[in-house]
Amino acid sequence: MKAILYTLPVAFILSIACTSSKTMSFTPPAATTPPLPEFDLEGHRGARGLLPENTVPAMLKALELGVTTLEMDAHISQDGQVLLSHDPFINREHELLPSGEEIPQKDAKKYVLYQMPYSQIRQFDAGSKFYSKFPEQRLMKAYKPLLAEVIDSVQAYLQNHGLPQVFYNIETKSSPAGDGKYHPAPEEFVDRLVAVLDAKNIRPYAIIQSFDPRTLQALHRKHPDIKTSLLVENTKGLEKNLDLLGFTPHIYSPYYKLVSPALVEATQGRGxxxxxxxxxxxxxxxxxxxxxxxxLISDYPNLYKALSL
Incomplete structure (x- = not known):
């Protein structure tokens, strides 16, 4: 498929960008502990199959398509900023150097986010390179945004379009082997993330998810009111995974091929x-x-409409 560079209507996005450096906060609908959606339709990395992943335009597209939760990935920059990115480095598969050139294969893991200030990270192009894994993805100039900017943009979009409040499902991208190299230790990661949630006043609508039990344990210990989700891709089974975690999260989130009638019954039976x-x-x-x-969590939230028909 030929790659076509795509430009969204930008008036709204530019207006948000102009205010992103300001301190903004929002007052979500009154609810101390809002319930999770009855059936949660989540946009994976925004709308990864349609627009560049973990970018503001991808999140706004997911809102346009009616998701109830925005799923996203969080990393920490060298200067302690919380930003959106799945990979701990600039990924040459679908990202470009600030010059617009390809990242050489020898530099595939050179640009580590935790070793760069956010001002440098923002210069890389995260949306103009054709990504063969998602050929329907519309190409556009984009960058890795701060979590704070994403929240500002989403909340303004909801307000301007009269849409209901959504949840933010934020994955802490961490592992024991990555401590000090790709990210801070769990306590600091959690502290920096929660500080943004509180500054933006969206704590009641945040879900923190991870494959790394340590960040969920740190969060649960310090902020038990914040919703948690355990991501699972192993075949150890529900009981062993929960024993390792040490508490019962709000959500159990396995790779979809691991779902069985028995798992549905067991998870829901435990609340x-x-x-x-x-x-x-x-x-x-x-x-x-x-x-x-x-x-469900999907790269293609445009499919959800047909699901509900």
């Missing part, structure tokens, strides 16, 4: 929501919904 990832076909969405899952 958890079951929200599998990453489900990218309408057929699989319907199958999982029929099994009784409590939500």
């Amino acid at each position: 958890m929501k079951l929200v599998p990832w990453t489900v990218n076909s309408l057929e699989e969405m319907r199958r999982l919904k029929q099994l009784g899952v409590d939500g």
